[in-house]
Amino acid sequence: MTIIITAFERSPDGGKGLARDTRVRWALEEAEQPYGVRLVSMAAMKEPAHLRLHPFGQIPTYEEGDLVLFETGAIVFHIAQHHAGLLPDDANARARAITWMFAALNSVEPPILELVIAKILEGDKPWAQERLPLVKDRVRERLTQLSARLGDAEWLDGAFSAGDLMMVSVLLRLRPSGLLDEFPSLAAYVARGEARPAYQRAFAAQLAINAA
Ligand code: GTB
Numbered sequence: 001m002t003i004i005i006t007a008f009e010r011s012p013d014g015g016k017g018l019a020r021d022t023r024v025r026w027a028l029e030e031a032e033q034p035y036g037v038r039l040v041s042m043a044a045m046k047e048p049a050h051l052r053l054h055p056f057g058q059i060p061t062y063e064e065g066d067l068v069l070f071e072t073g074a075i076v077f078h079i080a081q082h083h084a085g086l087l088p089d090d091a092n093a094r095a096r097a098i099t100w101m102f103a104a105l106n107s108v109e110p111p112i113l114e115l116v117i118a119k120i121l122e123g124d125k126p127w128a129q130e131r132l133p134l135v136k137d138r139v140r141e142r143l144t145q146l147s148a149r150l151g152d153a154e155w156l157d158g159a160f161s162a163g164d165l166m167m168v169s170v171l172l173r174l175r176p177s178g179l180l181d182e183f184p185s186l187a188a189y190v191a192r193g194e195a196r197p198a199y200q201r202a203f204a205a206q207l208a209i210n211a212a
Contacts, residue, residue, distance in 0.1 A: 021060040023165065147185045
């Protein structure tokens with residue numbers, strides 16, 4: 001069954017791969033699943049046709065026959081559950097990999113999003129300069145904890161999994177801030193993720209649309 005995802009007609013990042021369709025593309029590439037992409041404008045995302053797929057009027061969405069999904073966590077989990085390559089067979093290792101997916105989305109991404117909001121949406125507020133260091137320190141706290149757990153390992157728990165895919169995707173959003181470089185082991189971890197052929201294909205596919 002053909003898989004169709006949605007992505008920005010033109011991503012505001014100009015092809016840096018930071019929009020969330022990249023993590024879905026990456027999962028599909030790791031799982032060796034072909035997919036099509038329907039590009040949507042910011043206006044079309046808020047129209048009834050797209051709202052039927054995504055209640056919050058966002059990208060990405062995922063369609064596979066009668067199945068319609070939104071939320072990248074659910075989409076990547078669905079792909080990982082149904083195809084080899086993203087979750088270990090051993091039940092406990094699988095549960096731990098899923099735990100890392102949730103950790104990426106629920107414990108690491110929120111402070112990173114706070115930073116993005118503080119810089120981009122609130123940067124001109126009179127209190128912004130006072131708040132920014134506090135927000136950055138909350139990101140640093142999570143990165144300190146994460147790098148302590150990663151240690152010298154290549155991936156978070158044994159072989160590369162959907163947990164790493166999600167964590168690397170979340171950490172990539174930090175790159176423009178320079179904060180990632182304060183944590184060399186995490187910067188190297190992200191670079192290992194980016195070096196994977198599946199990520200390279202996913203990145204190139206979104207770049208082809210956004211750099212045109
Ligand atoms: N929790 C949802 C998920 O994980 O799927 C969040 C989905 C989401 O935030 N989608 C964004 C969106 O559709 C695109 S990815 N925004 C439009 C809207 O809400 O109206 C977020 C994003 C946007 C832009 C950049 N960038 O330019 O660097 C990076 C990430």
